[in-house]
Amino acid sequence: MSEGKIPRVKLPPETRLDTLAVREGLPPSAWGENSEALFLTSSFVQPDAATAAARFANEEEAFIYSRFTNPTVTMMERRLAAMEGTSACIATSSGMSAILLLGMGLLKAGDHVICSQSVFGSTVMLFGREFGKFGVETSFVSQTDVAAWQAAVKPNTKLLFAESPTNPLTEVCDIRALSAIARDAGAWLAVDNCFCTPALQRPVEYGADLVIHSGTKYLDGQGRVIAGAICASEQIVNEKFVPVMRSAGMTLSPFNAWVVLKGLETLSIRMQAQSERALALAHWLEAQPGVERVFYPGLASHPQHALAMAQQRNSGGAVVSFIVGAKKGDAAAARKNAFHVIDSTEILSITANLGDTKTTITHPASTSHGRLSEDQRQAAGIVQGMVRVAVGLDDVEDIKADLLRGLGSP
Ligand SMILES: *Cc1c(COP(=O)(O)O)cnc(C)c1O
Numbered sequence: 001m002s003e004g005k006i007p008r009v010k011l012p013p014e015t016r017l018d019t020l021a022v023r024e025g026l027p028p029s030a031w032g033e034n035s036e037a038l039f040l041t042s043s044f045v046q047p048d049a050a051t052a053a054a055r056f057a058n059e060e061e062a063f064i065y066s067r068f069t070n071p072t073v074t075m076m077e078r079r080l081a082a083m084e085g086t087s088a089c090i091a092t093s094s095g096m097s098a099i100l101l102l103g104m105g106l107l108k109a110g111d112h113v114i115c116s117q118s119v120f121g122s123t124v125m126l127f128g129r130e131f132g133k134f135g136v137e138t139s140f141v142s143q144t145d146v147a148a149w150q151a152a153v154k155p156n157t158k159l160l161f162a163e164s165p166t167n168p169l170t171e172v173c174d175i176r177a178l179s180a181i182a183r184d185a186g187a188w189l190a191v192d193n194c195f196c197t198p199a200l201q202r203p204v205e206y207g208a209d210l211v212i213h214s215g216t217k218y219l220d221g222q223g224r225v226i227a228g229a230i231c232a233s234e235q236i237v238n239e240k241f242v243p244v245m246r247s248a249g250m251t252l253s254p255f256n257a258w259v260v261l262k263g264l265e266t267l268s269i270r271m272q273a274q275s276e277r278a279l280a281l282a283h284w285l286e287a288q289p290g291v292e293r294v295f296y297p298g299l300a301s302h303p304q305h306a307l308a309m310a311q312q313r314n315s316g317g318a319v320v321s322f323i324v325g326a327k328k329g330d331a332a333a334a335r336k337n338a339f340h341v342i343d344s345t346e347i348l349s350i351t352a353n354l355g356d357t358k359t360t361i362t363h364p365a366s367t368s369h370g371r372l373s374e375d376q377r378q379a380a381g382i383v384q385g386m387v388r389v390a391v392g393l394d395d396v397e398d399i400k401a402d403l404l405r406g407l408g409s410p
Pocket of ligand 1: 216228
């Protein structure tokens, strides 16, 4: 980029996360708008043929065509990068296409990946099945067993991939320990930060090289759009991902970018409010006679409670899972009880999505994890009696009352 540069918002270097969340982006246009503009244009007019040539050759930074970049998308990328503490970000059409771009940008046939076995179901399919077709081999290991990650390292290991906390068991991995393994192996560490967002956890502070987002969840925050992103250094983004994006086009639409951009402005207060409600709900669930076990990193009973509190700014996040009991440990009866709790709600939304202001409730074994075999589900600990609640901004007393309708009357 020799000549022109896309200008930056003038902010003091010490500007903090909450301010970056409402200010970072691009300077306003000639009209001085205070709320960011939505640029619905597929292409950008060039002043002359020579400038167009320089810009297409990447000798000058400018907007050319919205498959590559668009001002509204750039605003979202800059804002999210600033919040994650990385020098760059590249937005994608979905969370899954962010992981697709990650693989296409970093991996080639003959490379090896180590991935947590507890990551999002479609991520398991993408690494295990789709990338496998192109000669990339993936070993799946326990989310929480650092020794298993170390033991899986091979000479051709190029990428470690984790997600923390996981869905629906809220297992927390030690990002710092995994980054040490990656560094020794000469591999990258990518962390899917969907559940915490930079409001609660910044994986690069613990040594991660790349942060993955499904913007669909808390970044939008109101269940409106599908979006994704990779945050990383400017060098990695420019060298590894920008060329793939230009050729492959898993681009985020300006409209969806604008929705996420405005969602980021309230991310921090939403995460705080939703996490507080989730903690109160988790404590209450632990005291319910119909509940066998509660999974929430903010509870002292959580196996990685101390690690989670250190890594996630003393917050457990907003997703709570629990197991409803069944007499004689009968799986069919447990499923019936879980369905009864879900179907007895009058307020909560029965949907597998999460990160919405509306509290959602789902049965992981038959929805998000329905494609697994019963053996795989048992190994992963996703039993038939499990119910997942992604706490939104509903009054927590209403959420408790809604769950009590089914829990109190089996
Ligand atoms: C939803 C989700 C994804 C995929 O994101 P989409 O935007 O639905 O493509 C990836 N990782 C995690 C942890 C998710 O919850």
